[in-house]
Amino acid sequence: MVGVFTFPNAILADVIDYDSVRTGMRREALYYGAQNVVEKWTGSLVFPLFAVLLLFGETVDNPLGIRLMGPVAGVISLLGFLLFRGYRLPDSVTEDSVRALMDQKTPRSPRSQ
Secondary structure (H helix, E strand, O other), X not given: OHHHHHHHHHHHXXXXXXXXXXXXXXXXXXXXXXXXXXXXXXXHHHHHHHHHHHHOOOOOOOOHHHHHHHHHHHHHHHHHHHHHOOOOOOOOOOHHHHHHHHHXXXXXXXXXX
């Protein structure tokens, strides 16, 4: 279970470094506070979702709710995967790598080419 929390913290550290190079400000507390709020909020949704699924069936005669938990968890994991596909930061966050990334994101006008 501890490994689940390693990945978001590693991503957040990269985002904080990227933001620091881009803006010149260190705002770790803001980022970690926002992450904590989102984790608490999504964690609180687990129990109502579990209860709703059990309304579909929780007995030996009617196990549909229990059988739906696997596919629902799979769909939620797929949504998380699709969300993180947009995560694009360089392996090493330096001024040069951030500048190169910003140049890729900025559309060039026909005059500047």
